Amino acid sequence: xxxxxxxxxxxxxxxxxxxxxxxxxxxxxxxxxxxxxxxxxxxxxxxxxxxxxxxxxxxxxxxxxxxxxxxxxxxxxxxxxxxxxxxxxxxxxxxxxxxxxxxxxxxxxxxxxxxxxxxxxxxxxxxxxxxxxxxxxxxxxxxxxxxxxxxxxxxxxxxxxxxxxxxxxxxxxxxxxxxxxxxxxxxxxxxxxxxxxxxxxxxxxxxxxxxxxxxxxxxxxxxxxxxxxxxxxxxxxxxxxxxxxxxxxxxxxxxxxxxxxxxxxxxxxxxxxxxxxxxxxxxxxxxxxxxxxxxxx
Numbered sequence: 001x002x003x004x005x006x007x008x009x010x011x012x013x014x015x016x017x018x019x020x021x022x023x024x025x026x027x028x029x030x031x032x033x034x035x036x037x038x039x040x041x042x043x044x045x046x047x048x049x050x051x052x053x054x055x056x057x058x059x060x061x062x063x064x065x066x067x068x069x070x071x072x073x074x075x076x077x078x079x080x081x082x083x084x085x086x087x088x089x090x091x092x093x094x095x096x097x098x099x100x101x102x103x104x105x106x107x108x109x110x111x112x113x114x115x116x117x118x119x120x121x122x123x124x125x126x127x128x129x130x131x132x133x134x135x136x137x138x139x140x141x142x143x144x145x146x147x148x149x150x151x152x153x154x155x156x157x158x159x160x161x162x163x164x165x166x167x168x169x170x171x172x173x174x175x176x177x178x179x180x181x182x183x184x185x186x187x188x189x190x191x192x193x194x195x196x197x198x199x200x201x202x203x204x205x206x207x208x209x210x211x212x213x214x215x216x217x218x219x220x221x222x223x224x225x226x227x228x229x230x231x232x233x234x235x236x237x238x239x240x241x242x243x244x245x246x247x248x249x250x251x252x253x254x255x256x257x258x259x260x261x262x263x264x265x266x267x268x269x270x271x272x273x274x275x276x277x278x279x280x281x282x283x284x285x286x287x288x289x290x291x292x293x294x295x296x297x
Contacts, residue, residue: 001024001025001026001027001060001063002025002026002027002028002029002061002062002149002150002180003023003024003025003048003059003060003061003150003180003182004024004025004058004059004060005021005022005023005024005044005048005057005058005059006022006057006058006059007020007021007022007056007057007058008020008021008022008044008047008054008056008057008058008059009021009054009055009056009057010040010043010047010052010054010055011055016204017040017043017204018040018043018044018047018054018201018204019203019204019205020056020057020205021040021044021057021201021204021205021206022057022206023199023206023209025180025182026180027149027180028176028179028180029180029181029196029197030172030173030176030180030181030183030194030195030196030197031181031182031183031195031196031197031198031199032183032184032185032190032191032194032195032197032198032199033045033182033183033184033185033198033199033201034184034185034186034188034191034198034199034200034201034292035200035201035202035296036202036296039201039202039203039204039296040201040203040204041154041184041201042081042082042154042184044201045079045081045152045154045182045184047059047066048061048066048073048077048152048182049073049074049077049079049152050066050070050073050074053066053067054066054067060073061073061076061077061150062076062149062150064076075103075146075148076148076149076150077148077150077151077152078143078144078145078146078148078150078151078152078179079143079151079152079154080136080139080140080143080151080152080153080154080156081154082154082155082158082184084135084136084138084139086127086135086138086139087127088126088127088128089126089127089128090126090127091124091125091126091127092114092119092122092123092124092125092126092127092130092138093110093114093123093124095127095138095142096110096113096114096138096141096142096145097110099142099145100145103145103146105145105146105147109145109146109147110145113141113142113144113145114141116141116144116175117137117138117140117141117144117171118137118167118171119134119137119138119141122134131164132159132160132161132164133160133161133163133164133167133168136156136157136160136164136168137168137171139156140153140156140168140171140175144175148179149179149180150179150180150181150182151175151179151180151181151182152181152182153172153181153182153183153184154184155184155185155186156168156172156183156185157169157185157187157190158186165187165190169190169193169194172194173194176194183195188288188289188292191212191288192212192288195212196211196212197209197210197211197212198210198212198215198288200291200292200295200296202295202296207295207296208291208295210291212288215288215291220243220256220257220258220259221256221257221259221260221262221263221283221284222254222255222256222257222283222284222290223254223255223257223263223264223267223281223282223283223284224248224252224253224254224255224280224281224282224283224284225252225253225255225267225271225278225280225281225282226250226251226252226253226278226279226280226281227251227253227271227276227277227278227279228251228276228277228279229251229276230251231251231253231274231276233245233247235274236253236255236270238270239255239257239263239266239267239270240257240259240263240266241257241258241259241261241263242255242256242257243256243257243258244256251279252280255267262283263283264281264282264283267281268281
């Protein structure tokens with residue numbers, strides 16, 4: 001395993017930031033780490049990078065215990081924190097050379113990570129002259145300098161415009177072919193586009209750990225239908241496989257079915273049999289956003 005977390009608990013004063021959290025990540029996985037603000041994501045990432053010490057539980061990166069083998073963990077991890085700490089008055093290569101000295105990494109790695117992260121067109125500039133997207137690339141380059149096996153990225157796409165976001169997304173996917181990545185973000189589409197799996201925490205507790213493929217092949221579906229007249233819920237419950245009914249306003253209903261079979265024909269037949277007109281009829285599979293909302297509301 002690249003990352004193992006067993007029963008980690010961390011408290012700040014009276015607030016329990018993490019409460020008995022356990023998960024593991026295999027080598028080569030790109031895992032989205034989700035949760036509302038204050039859920040404990042950054043705290044967990046800082047424990048995995050040895051910045052914080054857990055009050056209880058155990059964690060290891062590449063088989064190295066975060067408490068007893070800090071130096072080995074730091075050599076195994078590349079970390080990009082949410083607020084990318086850059087020296088804006090330094091040139092790109094100068095900054096990377098400074099980081100190479102810290103890690104005692106050969107200077108030959110500087111040109112390698114510049115090319116890997118697509119920094120070549122801007123490598124001659126001061127960091128303060130760069131766009132937000134290129135500043136994030138500098139942070140990623142610094143995290144990759146010592147060639148770690150694991151990358152931990154905390155909100156790496158915050159503040160990027162759509163074009164920059166697409167570029168960083170491609171870069172993370174490319175890096176993920178060779179390394180294990182734990183990626184924290186608030187952007188659900190980002191996770192669906194980049195990650196293999198999602199871990200969700202809420203109020204310090206793990207509430208979901210799912211492969212993205214499981215969500216795409218979910219056996220639960222939501223049919224949104226608008227009739228020309230109000231319908232009693234008890235009547236809608238006569239439909240097969242119904243697990244939940246929600247009136248979202250007017251004559252619009254969201255009907256949740258616990259089956260992978262497309263239930264739109266059944267809803268259409270229901271309307272016909274009850275002399276109702278269907279003004280709209282659409283199917284929604286349960287996606288990551290709906291799962292996140294359901295688990296963290």
